[in-house]
Amino acid sequence: MPALSPTMEEGSIVKWLKKEGEAVAAGDALCEIETDKAVVTMESNEDGIMAKILMEEGSRNVPLGTLIALMVDEGQDWKQVEIPPVEAATPPAAAAAPVAPPVAPSTVPLPKPAMSGPLRLSPAARHILDSHGIDPKLATPTGPRGLITKEDALNLLKTHPVPKATPAMAALSSAPTPAATPPSPGSRPNIPPLSVPGKPGAPGTFTEIPASNVRRVIAQRLTQSKTTIPHAYASVDCDMAAVMHLRKDLAKEQIKVSVNDFIIKAAAVTLKEMPEVNVTWSGDEPRALDSVHISIAVATDKGLITPIIKDAADKGVQEISANAKALAQKARDGKLLPEEYQGGSFSISNLGMFGISGFSAVINPPQACILAVGTSRSELRLREDDQTLYTQQLMTVTLSSDGRLVDDELASRFLDKFRSNLEKPQRMALA
Structure with missing residues (x-):
């Protein structure tokens, strides 16, 4: 491998x-x-x-x-x-396995353990064997790479008598055995009952779902981000009228771009104008980046992944749109190359297409910021000069920033500059 x-x-x-x-x-x-x-x-x-x-x-x-x-x-x-x-x-073990502590006395002699070395048990097998006080080394593993499965644990209970229960164990085993659990000597706690493969699940049962490699890495990185990065949040409303009008004008020229393409361009231009935000945290100190690479969050069947639009500040909106569509499709097909999802400097997560008005995103380490984008909405506003009502198309964006790198004042200035660029798209749209 x-x-x-x-x-x-x-x-x-x-x-x-x-x-x-x-x-x-x-x-x-x-x-x-x-x-x-x-x-x-x-x-x-x-x-x-x-x-x-x-x-x-x-x-x-x-x-x-x-x-x-x-x-x-x-x-x-x-x-x-x-x-x-x-x-x-398999490399040889560095030292002999530690001697297990003595178990409760038993009148029935147990066979010699059938395996040695590190034990690998499924959660269900561990629960069954622990509940009955059985040494897991007695089980014969049939799972991949020596994994002791639930069926292995149940087979061990059927073929070998259970040690005599202590008073504490007897009290624990007084709970009735769930109907969905295969029959076995003794009883097991009813918290919760296990489902039986191939049979309808009884109320309160559960099914173990194997986690994909992508899902496990997402879980690790999100936990790392929320526990090690001091998140700070700031939001601002952007007037989207100019972007909407420009999109219509470009559509007449057979140029189809999305609102998200303008957001990517505005963020990239703002980072180029404010390089102090285009940083990452490396070890115990910040690192200034020379290039502006925007990571865009794409939902796939296996979880979120963030392909990168490289040098986005130097690309026009039309080129950004083409790159974003191609990368999103490759992400959904699971065909991204490592260089297409590694090395981003700033992330954007847009849930506006789902009707989400606003939210806070989790920073993608080692990046310093992620921009959460909500849907655009119409609001009535009052003109100060003639006191008449007019409709304004607004969109809320929330910046999650690493407080070690981007403090509140810098985050506020970044959002103000971003809003100005987005509300005047003509000067950056095809640059």
Whole structure:
């Protein structure tokens, strides 16, 4: 399993593009691998024959360095390829496992543990074995990479007697066994009952949902952002009348651009005019960036991802629009290259198309800011000169800023400059 992104620690095999026995040339696509960011095609570095696929399609959370396939040179008998033992790929344990503390006395002798080394248990299996006081080393794992599954735990309860319960355990096991739980010796706590595969779920049951690599990384980065970055928020209303009129004029020239394209352009121009906001936090100090690369939040089936429009301040709105559409489609297809989603300096998240009037977004570290964009709305206003009513098209944007880099005064000046640029789009639209 190769490292296909700087932050990748494990990957999942999505699809094999070569079959066993098939000839492979240098540069041929071997398989599609889901990294922590996207689905990336792995290419061969040399000629040969695909001899053996060791990790089938659908294999998830494969650690870096794990053997996933074997190739042989052309002319060799690929059917006679020697498969290295699994133990050879696993580094020896640095020290013996610590001795487990003594368990409650039992009148029934337990067999010798069936496995050694680090244990890997599913949450359901851990709960079942802990509830009955059974050593998980007695279970025979059938899950991927030595995982003890719920079925393994239930099979252990069926084949081996349960140790005699202490008074505390007896009180705990007095709760009735849920109807949806497979029958097993003894009983288990009813908090909550487990669902049975292939059967309708009973009230209160739950189903474990495997997290994708992308979803796990999103969870880690959001937690890191909210716990390590001092978020500050500031909002401003922008008059969108000029942008709406300019869009209509451009449409007559067969130039189709969105409101979001103008927002990206306005943010990029403002960052170029205020380079003190175009910074990131690196280690224990700020780092000023030389280029303005705007990250745009795109919703996919696997979660949000932020492809980058590079050098956005130097591009016209029409070019920004074309870039944004192409990157968004690649993001939804899971085909983004690492350089297309890494290295942004400022993020924009727009929920206006969902009717959201305003919201606060979470900063994408190590960036200093993210701009949350709401929908445009019509409001009646009173003219001061003649006291007549008129309709104004307003849009609320909220800047989330890293207080270590962008203080309240700087954030306010940035929003004021951004509003001025957006409300006068003619001077920047096609620059």
